Amino acid sequence: MNNKTLNFSILALALAAPLVLYPVFLMKVLCFALFACAFNLLLGFVGLLSFGHAIFLGSGAYITGHLMLNYSITPEVGILAGVGASALIGLIYGKLAVKREGIYFAMVTLALAQLMFFFYLQAPFTGGEDGLQGVPRGFLFGLIDLSDNLTMYYFVLAIFIAGFLLIYRTIHSPFGQVLKAIRENEARAISLGYKVNNYKLQAFVISAALAGLAGSTKALVFQLASLNDVHWFMSGEVVLMTLLGGMGTIWGPVLGAGTIVGLQNFLASGPLANYIHVVMGVVFVVCVLAFRQGLVGELQKLVRKNF
Amino acid sequence: MSQDYILETRNLIKEFKGFTAVDDVNLKVKRGTIHALIGPNGAGKTTVFNLLTKFLNPTRGQLLYNGKDITRADSATIARMGMVRSFQISAVFPHLTVLENVRVALQQKRNDSFFFWRSEKKLDEMNDRAIELLDSVGLKEFASARAVDLPYGRKRSLEIATTLALDPELLLLDEPTQGMGHEDVSVVSDLIKEVGKNRTILMVEHNLNVVADLSDTITVLQRGAILTEGDYATVSADPRVREAYMGVEADQPANDEEPQDTTPTAPAAAEASL
Structure with a gap:
């Protein structure tokens, strides 16, 4: 099966999915899949482990939620504002973080994210512990009522596809080629005359903006923006999703996000409901020990071996 | 002086x-x-x-x-x-192809290295020059191999070709x-x-x-x-x-x-x- 057929089959599945599965669940998967793809752009294609990516997800959610609640704007404007805010925070944080490497980069991003977490906890517009509840979905372009879950689903799907294609193009662009070179051998990239920090920064901002897009969309889906979205626990979860699915692969984070969200939903209604985090921990350990390249990575290896 | x-x-x-x-x-x-x-x-x-x-x-x-x-x-x-x-x-850049290794160097002189919206197919414009450089170090027939798979001596040759791509x-x-x-x-x-x-x-x-x-x-x-x-x-x-x-x-x-x-x-x- 060639790639085009594969992509069209996936698209057909995505379009037909709400006939079988609950749309809100699917939208949750799509939001997290976009978030994980944005994160993977940094980890998988530049080799930067950001440990504070929740802040971009959450900032998108808070800004969009706040604007939708308090001003009569349409959802696409609310989302754009959320994306803009995340990109701006990404620019500032990125400037500070890209000068550091390896574990120090991870620590700086974590520290900056914690700083922002406590800001959101105290700031009056976020509703503190309660979060922003009852965020209206509004009318898309002032015309289409998004309060219907099925309509909302196709809107979210369109956003996901746009974000996914942007990431795909970024990876397969002249810029993406330089990113791969930096990931492969940073010193050599420098010695060829590339100012690598500028490239890392641009990748960081793109990643932050797309994480913000995921957050803004999520706020509209659940009509809620809360501290959960900016908590470091969320930053950890996106690492898990990406590693489970396969970092550095284009479909890995999507599959990883689908698996984790699906597992959480499944467990929440079963007898293991109180042990979700234990099960997740086991999944993570098994994944890291048994298949390092993640689900997609291992699949690719299998295909390469047998065909 | x-x-x-x-x-x-x-x-x-x-x-x-x-x-x-x-x-x-x-x-x-x-x-x-x-x-x-x-x-x-x-x-x-x-x-x-x-x-x-x-x-x-x-x-x-x-x-x-x-x-x-x-x-x-x-x-x-x-x-x-x-x-x-x-x-x-x-x-070398181990998981890029030999051709891509040289192209990364050639690309530095272009102005599109920050263009994340442009297709990488544009980079094919440099292929002729890259092949020429590979030929000059005897690596032409390895152009589509991954750099990591080259024997040691050829990696050094690739490195020299990559360096020469910048015309230093x-x-x-x-x-x-x-x-x-x-x-x-x-x-x-x-x-x-x-x-x-x-x-x-x-x-x-x-x-x-x-x-x-x-x-x-x-x-x-x-x-x-x-x-x-x-x-x-x-x-x-x-x-x-x-x-x-x-x-x-x-x-x-x-x-x-x-x-x-x-x-x-x-x-x-x-x-x-x-």
């Missing part, structure tokens, strides 16, 4: 926590020559390279490239000025023949000679056969300082050089065997050919 010298260091000093790795080095590299930097292990050759390309910052002293002070410039800027280095451990004025080669077998050594050595026809080359090299064959000027470093400088005949006749390499008085009988330039351990080869 500075027009004769493409690169100059003035009283270059690098200290690491009380240890002076590079001690008051005044190096002058003449334009259009092949200049070799030799010396026993730990003499500070690679440190000098790292200082010249600003992968390290000098503690004191001044660096001049084409008469311009580059003491405060960063590594990427220096590369863009035309002074490009290679590394001791072969520096001054090439800094850090042990270009290190760890190579006899055949690879002569291939790379011919390559350097060819490349050096219209460029300046500064190289760190352990294999004294290669050095004797290629270099116009040799600078001998010992414990971070310049011991002596001159052409091969002058340098190899200097008893201090022989002592530095062998660590004993140099009146032992010369080794009768053919110089073993396949030996990866450099001092042995050095002894043999001195």
Whole structure:
């Protein structure tokens, strides 16, 4: 099966999915899949482990939620504002973080994210512990009522596809080629005359903006923006999703996000409901020990071996 | 005056926590020559390279490239000025193809390296030039292989092709023949000679056969300082050089065997050919 057929089959599945599965669940998967793809752009294609990516997800959610609640704007404007805010925070944080490497980069991003977490906890517009509840979905372009879950689903799907294609193009662009070179051998990239920090920064901002897009969309889906979205626990979860699915692969984070969200939903209604985090921990350990390249990575290896 | 010298260091000093790795080095590299930097292990050759390309910052002293002070410039800027280095451990982009490796270097001169919205197919414009460069180092038929799958000697050739893609004025080669077998050594050595026809080359090299064959000027470093400088005949006749390499008085009988330039351990080869 060639790639085009594969992509069209996936698209057909995505379009037909709400006939079988609950749309809100699917939208949750799509939001997290976009978030994980944005994160993977940094980890998988530049080799930067950001440990504070929740802040971009959450900032998108808070800004969009706040604007939708308090001003009569349409959802696409609310989302754009959320994306803009995340990109701006990404620019500032990125400037500070890209000068550091390896574990120090991870620590700086974590520290900056914690700083922002406590800001959101105290700031009056976020509703503190309660979060922003009852965020209206509004009318898309002032015309289409998004309060219907099925309509909302196709809107979210369109956003996901746009974000996914942007990431795909970024990876397969002249810029993406330089990113791969930096990931492969940073010193050599420098010695060829590339100012690598500028490239890392641009990748960081793109990643932050797309994480913000995921957050803004999520706020509209659940009509809620809360501290959960900016908590470091969320930053950890996106690492898990990406590693489970396969970092550095284009479909890995999507599959990883689908698996984790699906597992959480499944467990929440079963007898293991109180042990979700234990099960997740086991999944993570098994994944890291048994298949390092993640689900997609291992699949690719299998295909390469047998065909 | 500075027009004769493409690169100059003035009283270059690098200290690491009380240890002076590079001690008051005044190096002058003449334009259009092949200049070799030799010396026993730990003499500070690679440190000098790292200082010249600003992968390290000098503690004191001044660096001049084409008469311009580059003491405060960063590594990427220096590369863009035309002074490009290679590394001791072969520096390729392992999981990119051989063609892509060269293209990354060619791409640096284009203006689309920040374009994340443009298709990478645009980069195919550089393929002809990249193939030409690969051909010049004998790697044309490996263009679509991944760099990691190349044997060691070919990785070094790829590295040179990648460096040449930038069309540098001054090439800094850090042990270009290190760890190579006899055949690879002569291939790379011919390559350097060819490349050096219209460029300046500064190289760190352990294999004294290669050095004797290629270099116009040799600078001998010992414990971070310049011991002596001159052409091969002058340098190899200097008893201090022989002592530095062998660590004993140099009146032992010369080794009768053919110089073993396949030996990866450099001092042995050095002894043999001195």
